[in-house]
Amino acid sequence: MATSGKMIAEGKAKRIYETDDPEFLMFYFKDDATAFNAQKKGSIESKGILNNRISRRFFELLRENGVDNHFVDCPSEREMLVRKVEIIPVETVVRNIITGSLQKRCGRPEGETLPRPIVEYFYKDDDLGDPMINDEHILIFSWATREELDEIHRQALAVNAVLEPFMRERGVLLVDFKLEFGRDSSGNVLLADEICPDTCRFWDIETRKKLDKDRFRQDMGGVEDAYQEIARRVAG
Ligand code: UDP
Secondary structure (H helix, E strand, C coil), rough: CEEEEEEEEEECEEEEEEECCEEEEEEECCEEHHHHHCCCCCCCCCCHHHHHHHHHHHHHHHHHHHECCCCCEEECCCCCEEECCCEEEEEEEEEEEEEEHHHHCCCCCCEEEEEEEEEEEEEECHHCCCCECHHHHHHCCCCCCCCHHHHCCCCCHHHHHHHHHHHHHHCECCCCCCCCEEEEEEEEEEECCCCCCCCCEEEEECCCCCCCCCHCCCCCCCCCHHHHHHHHHHHH
């Protein structure tokens, strides 16, 4: 099995290493937390371990339900071996309930359930603050082809169709989430990155208590407990 080699990137929440096989990369999940385009910085105890565990469970569940992804294995509690992809510079957000930046844009009450999921795109560029974009920008600036974008849209809704009921059975509302996709060595669109409380909003179904990174963004306290709670409900 592949082992970690040279570090090729360090992001806000994880480090990415080459492995002895050019087809694979190794993620190392850190406890560092950032918000508001890294203007707020901190650390959440054990976050890396919990996010690795939660992401793994989601990727396995998605594969069992026909949504392939880059996950291969977790050789340790903070490491995830993944298939190498060329990341498409578009963040895809799926929303079931109005909150966050959508609430600011649409002026509707926070917490309103949408009649069907909304898919949105953001250009993955920290210097620009990840601006919202649409299909036209993606095609005209060649960030993805029409076929790739149709595939991203289809897979994003398929992820929601698997994760939303899975979380509901565990007493959690999947409010919204962000996905990243890449191109594998054959040029196919493949779900990548991570899916965890850093990248999803989760609310308790009974109390609507926030169980995700919004607790860190909004200084609500109980951040680690929320991540632990999601790990317990998702991965046992
Ligand atoms: N999100 C993310 N990374 C980002 C921006 C958003 O993972 O850089 C996630 C966020 O956790 C939420 C969803 O995408 O689950 C929608 O976020 P929104 O557009 O409401 O932005 P925010 O309110 O977080 O600025």
